[in-house]
Amino acid sequence: MTGSLAARDLSVRYETLHGSVQALRHVDIEAHPGEVIGIVGESGCGKSTLVTALANLLPANARVEGSIVYHGVDLVNLDAHRRRLLRGDEIALVSQDPMTAFNPVLTIGDQLVDFQHHRKDLDRSQKKARIAAMLTRVGISDAEQRMKSYPHELSGGMRQRMAIAAALLTDPGLLIADEPTTALDVTMEAQIIHLLRELRREYNGIIIVVSHHLGVIAELCDRVYVMYAGEVVEGGEVDAIFHDAHHPYTRALLACDPARFPDRLERLPTIPGTLPNLTEPPAGCIYASRCERTLEPCRNVVPPCVKLSACHIARCHGVCG
DSSP: OOOOEEEEEEEEEEEETTEEEEEEEEEEEEEOTTOEEEEEOSTTSSHHHHHHHHTTOOOTTEEEEEEEEETTEEGGGOOHHHHHHHHHHTEEEEOSOGGGSSOTTSOHHHHHHHTTTTOTTOOHHHHHHHHHHHHHHTTOSSHHHHTTOOGGGSOHHHHHHHHHHHHHHTOOSEEEEESTTTTSOHHHHHHHHHHHHHHHHHOOSEEEEEESOHHHHHHHOSEEEEEETTEEEEEEEHHHHHHSOOSHHHHHHHHTOGGGOOSOOSSOOOOSSOOOOTTSOOSSOTTGGGOSSOOGGGGTSOOOEEEEETTEEEEOGGGOO
């Protein structure tokens, strides 16, 4: 079962000993079956908080406002029991750390059987057959033997493939991959990108890929949302974002991409300044303190969300009119 996803005016704050951290503010995103959506931005911009909210895995100190409607159901208003049923049955999350994705004292096969607990129509042998087929699908050879392995006996790339297989075994309508290549070397990263590219051809659900790696986003995604300090500052089709970016932050992010420099650099380019304090976000544009194109209203007036085309938006005073 698949359905569209839409977050509207979504805000998340964390109550801490040092105050209320405004981790997400007024985020709007949408995704449809068959699409691969990219979420990109530097560390601390709210990417993981956003997908954790979509997967109903926020910690107890999180406070949520707005809506997350998936398949016609507002996930924000579900009780704990219904959220648990939805996770795994409909929503699966592949975490960024394949080292901790599995229990170290159980074999991979036993854990993948347990992941199918919702399939009451299958006995254990049928579940094992599904596992073997899925491991082959994600490029793991000698699946029967690998099912007998413990997590520490597998390479990082193989563990990440196992994590993707575990997610797909639940037949999710929404698959979220949170920094799926971060912990991998260049060779393993290329393999996981190739795997996700293959999956998108045959998987009719929604795939959301979170990454700070612009190359991964460019290769895999149909549409992209650019986040900065808890806000979506630009969104659109991948070609529009990479070749016709309008928000100053998106342009700065692209300018810092190491892939754009064919020659070796002694020092990689960076965006001057630091992220704002999210316990007291600035009154105007969230990016104003680091922007080279600041206008008069930027410091005190929240910028509007400007529609640049049918599916390209930017939250910036500089693109108004």
